[in-house]
Amino acid sequence: MLLCLVVLTTFTLKAQVNVLEIDAVGGKTQINKNIYGQFAEHLGRCIYDGIWVGKDSPIPNVNGYRKDLLEALQALKVPVLRWPGGCFADTYHWKNGIGPLADRPKIKNVFWGGTVEDNSFGTNEFLNLCEMLGCDPYISANVGSGTVGEMVDWIEYMTSDDDVPMVQLRKKNGREKPWNVKFIGIGNESWGCGGDMTPEFYSDLMRQYSNYAKMYGGDKFQRIGCGSNGGDFNWTKVLMEKGRNNMDGLSLHYYTIAGEGWNNKSAATGFGEDLYFSGLKKALYMDELVSKHSAIMDQYDKDKRVDLLVDEWGIWTDVELGTNPGHLFQQNSMRDALIASSTLDIMNKHSDRVKMANIAQVVNVLQAMILTKGDKMILTPTYQVFKMYNVHQDATLLPSNLICEPYKLGNDQIPAISSSASVDKNGKIHVSISNLNPSKEIKLEINLSGKGFAKINSGTILTAAAVNTVNTFEKPETIVPTAFKNAKKLTDNKLEVSIPGKSLVVLELE
Structure with a gap:
C-alpha cells in the first residue's frame, strides 16, 4: 500500500x-519509466514560446528549440512525450505541418483561445525533439475530423522504410531514416472534444482505425484506445468488451479540481488551507479511479495484456490574471508538488496495470514542469518532484x-x-x-x-x-x-x- x-x-x-x-x-513488478511521462499540446504557450522559438529568435536556441528548456528536460529524463494533443489532435491535419516553413498554411486553434498558428512546429520538429531528449514519441491520431487514410499516410511517413510516396516525401523533407514511434493514440477524448461519441460508436471506429494502424505499422508501436473521462466506468466496460483485441492500451483522463467544480475552481496562488486540503483529497481519488477501471479491465483481460495509460492528469486551476483564459497558464505551488508526489505514488502502486502516465503539461500550461517569460525560465515545484522521483523509473516496486x-x-x-x-x-x-x-x-x-x-x-x-x-x-x-x-x-x-x-x-x- x-x-x-x-x-x-x-x-x-x-x-x-x-x-x-x-x-x-x-x-515482482517493474515501475514502468513511462509513468513519469509528459504531455505537449498545441495549447497556449506550450509549443510556441515554450518549446519552440524558431531559429531566428534572440532567445538562445538549438535549431529553434529553447536551449534552456532542452537542458532542463534532458535533466528530467523524460521517458515519453505525448503530442499534438489533447483536443487539438482531432483538428490537426499533419500534412499542413511538414515541408518548407514558408509553404505551411496557418491554422486557427479553435479549442484554445482562437490563436492562429503558423505550423512551424510539426511532425519533423516533434520527432526530432524526442530524439534530442532521448524519449519515446506518443502520437495522437486525428479520429474526430480526420480519416483512416490520413492516419495511414502519417504512419508511413513516420515509421516506414519502404519505397512508397510518404517515405519519399519524408526524405524530400530531409529525413532519411524512419523515426522510432512507440505509441499511436486512436483519437483523444472521443466522448467529448474528440467527437462527442458514445462508447459503442467509438469502439467500432477504434477497431477500424486500429486495424489499419496494425496493417501499416505492424508491431512497431502500441495502439492506444481512447478511454474514460474520470469515473465513466461504463466507457471502460464497453471498450474492453468490444475492442480489447484491437488495442494494446486504454487511456484514462482525470484532473484535480480544487474547489467546488469546473466553474468555481481554486486559484493557483493565494489559496488557503481549505483549497489545499480539497486539492489533495481530490488528487487521492485517483487511487479509487485506477482501482475500479483496473477491476473492469481484469474481467476481460486477467493476464493484463492491455495496459492502462493515465495520459492526462494534474491539477487544473484558474488561469493567472491578465492571461488568455484559453491558454490555461497557471502558477505552480507547493500544493502542486504534493499533488504530484502523491499521484505518482498511486501510479507506482498500480504499476502492474498502469504502464504510462502523462502529466498536463510540460511547459506553460496547467501543472507545468517549466514556465517561461521571454528569455527567463522557472523550474516549478512539480518539476522538482519529477526529478526527485527519477530513481523509481524502471525500478522494482x-x-x-x-x-x-x-x-x-x-x-x-x-x-x-x-x-x-x-x-x-x-x-x-x-x-x-x-x-x-x-x-x-x-x-x-x-x-x-x-x-x-x-x-x-x-x-x-x-x-x-x-x-x-x-x-x-x-x-x-x-x-x-x-x-x-x-x-x-x-x-x-x-x-x-x-x-x-x-x-x-x-x-x-x-
Whole structure:
C-alpha cells in the first residue's frame, strides 16, 4: 500500500504510530519509466514560446528549440512525450505541418483561445525533439475530423522504410531514416472534444482505425484506445468488451479540481488551507479511479495484456490574471508538488496495470514542469518532484504497508503520509515519503524485512514556507530540493525519519 491505512482507535495510545513496513526482497513488478511521462499540446504557450522559438529568435536556441528548456528536460529524463494533443489532435491535419516553413498554411486553434498558428512546429520538429531528449514519441491520431487514410499516410511517413510516396516525401523533407514511434493514440477524448461519441460508436471506429494502424505499422508501436473521462466506468466496460483485441492500451483522463467544480475552481496562488486540503483529497481519488477501471479491465483481460495509460492528469486551476483564459497558464505551488508526489505514488502502486502516465503539461500550461517569460525560465515545484522521483523509473516496486495518522481539516480527513519504495538494478533502495499535513512534523518508523541496509546514502527534501508558495521569475529558486538530515538508522533493518509538514523526502539506502 502506498496511501496509508489511517489509525483510528477508541483507546489512548502513548504516541501516534506511523510505520512503513517494506518487503525488501518481495518485489515482482517493474515501475514502468513511462509513468513519469509528459504531455505537449498545441495549447497556449506550450509549443510556441515554450518549446519552440524558431531559429531566428534572440532567445538562445538549438535549431529553434529553447536551449534552456532542452537542458532542463534532458535533466528530467523524460521517458515519453505525448503530442499534438489533447483536443487539438482531432483538428490537426499533419500534412499542413511538414515541408518548407514558408509553404505551411496557418491554422486557427479553435479549442484554445482562437490563436492562429503558423505550423512551424510539426511532425519533423516533434520527432526530432524526442530524439534530442532521448524519449519515446506518443502520437495522437486525428479520429474526430480526420480519416483512416490520413492516419495511414502519417504512419508511413513516420515509421516506414519502404519505397512508397510518404517515405519519399519524408526524405524530400530531409529525413532519411524512419523515426522510432512507440505509441499511436486512436483519437483523444472521443466522448467529448474528440467527437462527442458514445462508447459503442467509438469502439467500432477504434477497431477500424486500429486495424489499419496494425496493417501499416505492424508491431512497431502500441495502439492506444481512447478511454474514460474520470469515473465513466461504463466507457471502460464497453471498450474492453468490444475492442480489447484491437488495442494494446486504454487511456484514462482525470484532473484535480480544487474547489467546488469546473466553474468555481481554486486559484493557483493565494489559496488557503481549505483549497489545499480539497486539492489533495481530490488528487487521492485517483487511487479509487485506477482501482475500479483496473477491476473492469481484469474481467476481460486477467493476464493484463492491455495496459492502462493515465495520459492526462494534474491539477487544473484558474488561469493567472491578465492571461488568455484559453491558454490555461497557471502558477505552480507547493500544493502542486504534493499533488504530484502523491499521484505518482498511486501510479507506482498500480504499476502492474498502469504502464504510462502523462502529466498536463510540460511547459506553460496547467501543472507545468517549466514556465517561461521571454528569455527567463522557472523550474516549478512539480518539476522538482519529477526529478526527485527519477530513481523509481524502471525500478522494482517493493511491497509496502503504511500505517499513519490522519490529516484532519474540519470534519474531513485524509492520510497524512503517502509513499513509494523501490529497488534499482544496482540494489539501492529508494523510499519517497510525502507529509501532507501542512503544519505538523511527523516521525515515521521504516522497517525493512528480508534484507538489511548498511547505510543511508543520501536524503533530499522539497518543502516551502507555505502551501501556496511558488517560484517566480524574480525568485526562481524559492522551492528547490535540499539535503535532508533527519533520518536516523536505528538497526540494520530499521530507521526513523522526521518529516516536516508539507514536504517530500526521498531517501537512498544501501
